[in-house]
Amino acid sequence: MLFLFFDSPIHSPRSMTDRTDKPWAGRFSEPTDAFVEAFTASVNFDRRLAPEDIEGSIAHARMLHRIGVLNEAELGAILDGLQALRGEIEHGAFPWSVALEDVHMNIEARLVERIGEAGKKLHTGRSRNDQVATDLRLYLRRQIDAVCAEIRRLQWGLLELAEREADTIMPGFTHLQVAQPVTFGHHMMAWFEMLDRDHERLVDCRRRVNVCPLGSAALAGTTYPIDRHYTAAELGFDRPSRNSLDAVSDRDFAIEFAAAAALLMMHLSRFAEELVLWMSAPFGFVRLPDRFCTGSSIMPQKKNPDVPELVRGKAGRAYGNLIALLTLMKSQPLAYNKDNQEDKEPLFDTVDTLRGCLRAFADMMPAVTVDRERMYAAAAQGFSTATDLADYLVRKGVAFRDAHEVVGKAVALAEATGRRLDELGLDELRGLSRHIGEDVYETLTLEGSVAARNHWGATAPEQVRAQIAAARRRLQRVERPPGGP
Ligand code: ARG
Numbered sequence: 001m002l003f004l005f006f007d008s009p010i011h012s013p014r015s016m017t018d019r020t021d022k023p024w025a026g027r028f029s030e031p032t033d034a035f036v037e038a039f040t041a042s043v044n045f046d047r048r049l050a051p052e053d054i055e056g057s058i059a060h061a062r063m064l065h066r067i068g069v070l071n072e073a074e075l076g077a078i079l080d081g082l083q084a085l086r087g088e089i090e091h092g093a094f095p096w097s098v099a100l101e102d103v104h105m106n107i108e109a110r111l112v113e114r115i116g117e118a119g120k121k122l123h124t125g126r127s128r129n130d131q132v133a134t135d136l137r138l139y140l141r142r143q144i145d146a147v148c149a150e151i152r153r154l155q156w157g158l159l160e161l162a163e164r165e166a167d168t169i170m171p172g173f174t175h176l177q178v179a180q181p182v183t184f185g186h187h188m189m190a191w192f193e194m195l196d197r198d199h200e201r202l203v204d205c206r207r208r209v210n211v212c213p214l215g216s217a218a219l220a221g222t223t224y225p226i227d228r229h230y231t232a233a234e235l236g237f238d239r240p241s242r243n244s245l246d247a248v249s250d251r252d253f254a255i256e257f258a259a260a261a262a263l264l265m266m267h268l269s270r271f272a273e274e275l276v277l278w279m280s281a282p283f284g285f286v287r288l289p290d291r292f293c294t295g296s297s298i299m300p301q302k303k304n305p306d307v308p309e310l311v312r313g314k315a316g317r318a319y320g321n322l323i324a325l326l327t328l329m330k331s332q333p334l335a336y337n338k339d340n341q342e343d344k345e346p347l348f349d350t351v352d353t354l355r356g357c358l359r360a361f362a363d364m365m366p367a368v369t370v371d372r373e374r375m376y377a378a379a380a381q382g383f384s385t386a387t388d389l390a391d392y393l394v395r396k397g398v399a400f401r402d403a404h405e406v407v408g409k410a411v412a413l414a415e416a417t418g419r420r421l422d423e424l425g426l427d428e429l430r431g432l433s434r435h436i437g438e439d440v441y442e443t444l445t446l447e448g449s450v451a452a453r454n455h456w457g458a459t460a461p462e463q464v465r466a467q468i469a470a471a472r473r474r475l476q477r478v479e480r481p482p483g484g485p
Contacts, residue, residue, distance in 0.1 A: 157365030178382025212237035216244035321346035
C-alpha cells in the first residue's frame with residue numbers, strides 16, 4: 001500500500017499550468033524560480049503522508065461543520081471529494097505536482113478542482129504547520145503499531161526456538177573466548193529480553209506521539225471557535241496538545257522514535273553478527289535455508305549470510321537518521337521553521353529500515369536449524385567447566401581464592417598434555433588438591449555444569465523453560481500471538 005505512492009508519476013510543473021497557481025501567490029509579484037520551486041518542494045517524499053493528510057482533513061471538516069463553518073452540503077462534498085482522492089492516490093492516478101510544493105497543497109488543490117467552492121473552505125482555521133505535525137503523528141502512531149507487531153512476531157519465533165533447544169548445550173562466550181557452557185534456549189531468551197525492552201520503549205514513545213496538534217494553526221491558534229477536543233477524539237488521539245507554539249514546532253516525538261529504533265537496530269546488529277559467526281565454517285552452529293542466503297559470482301562453494309549481514313549494516317542508517325533529526329531540531333527558534341520539512345526522509349528511512357529488518361528476522365527465526373553436536377563439541381573445549389571445578393572445591397570447604405589457584409594448575413596440566421579437564425585422572429587431580437574425590441567428574445560434564453546453574457535468570461534448562469512459560473503468559477496477557485497458540 002505504502003509503496004503505491006512511489007509508482008505514480010510526478011507531473012512536471014510546467015506541463016500543468018492550470019494547477020500551478022500557488023495557494024499563497026497573492027502577495028507575490030513574480031513566479032518562483034524553477035530551481036527554488038524544486039528545491040523547496042517536499043511532495044516527492046511527503047506524499048507518503050497522503051492517507052494521514054486525508055484522515056486529518058476529514059476530522060477537521062467534521063469539526064468545522066459542528067461549529068457552523070461548513071453547512072451540510074459543503075461537508076458532504078468535502079467528504080465525498082476526499083474519499084475520491086483517496087481512490088485516485090491508491091490507484092496511482094493522482095496528478096501530483098511539484099509546483100504545488102507538498103502533499104497538503106496537492107490534496108487541497110485537487111479537492112478544489114474536483115468539488116469547487118466547498119473545497120476552498122477546508123483550510124479554515126488551520127495551517128500547514130499544524131496539519132503536517134498532525135499527519136506525522138498519525139503516521140508514526142500507525143508505524144509504531146506495525147513495528148511492535150513485528151517485534152512480537154520475532155519474539156514468538158524466539159520462544160519456539162528456545163523451547164525446542166532448551167536442553168541444547170553451547171559454549172557461552174566472554175571476549176569471544178569460550179567461558180562457560182550455556183543452553184541455546186537461554187541464549188535465545190537473551191534476545192527475547194532485549195526485544196521486550198525495545199517493544200516497551202516504543203509503546204512508551206507512542207504515548208507522547210499520540211497527542212493532537214490540529215487547531216494550533218500556524219503558531220498562535222485561530223480566531224474561529226474550534227473544538228480541538230472533538231478533532232483529537234475523532235482522530236483517536238489521547239488529547240489535544242496544550243501549547244500551540246510547541247505543537248507546531250517540536251519534533252521530539254520523532255527523535256524519540258528514532259532513538260528507540262536506533263537501539264533496536266543495535267540489538268538486531270548484535271543478533272545478526274552472531275548469526276554470521278555461527279553460520280561460518282569454523283563455528284558451524286546454525287544453518288539457514290538457501291532462501292535466506294545468496295551465492296558468490298566467483299566462488300561456487302559460497303553460501304553467504306547476506307540477510308544478517310545487511311541487517312548488521314543497516315544499523316548505521318538508523319544511527320545516522322537519529323543524528324540527522326537531532327541536528328535539524330538543534331537551535332531552532334520557536335515556532336515552525338522550514339528546517340522541519342527535513343524531518344520526513346530520515347524518519348521514513350528509519351521506519352522502512354526497521355520494518356524490513358524485523359520482517360527478515362521474524363521470517364528467518366522459524367527456519368533456523370542448529371547443529372547440536374557442533375555446539376556441544378565447541379562447549380567441551382576451552383576448559384569451560386573450570387569454574388565448576390572451583391565451585392566444587394568451595395563446596396568441599398576450600399576458600400574460593402585457593403580453589404581458583406588449584407583449578408588454574410589443573411587447566412595448565414590439561415593444556416600441556418592436550419586433554420580436557422574431565423580427561424585428567426583422579427590421581428592427577430588429587431595431586432593438586434586432596435579435597436577432590438570421585439564425584440568430581442559429574443561437575444566437570446557440560447550437562448552437570450548447566451544443570452547446576454539452577455536459579456532465577458540462570459542457564460539451567462529447568463529455568464529456561466520457566467522463563468519461556470512466563471514470557472508466553474506475558475505476551476498472551478496483552479496480545480494474542482499471530483495465529484499462534
Ligand atoms: N511541507 C511542509 C513541511 O513538511 C509543510 C509545512 C509548511 N509550512 C510552511 N509554513 N511553509 O514542513
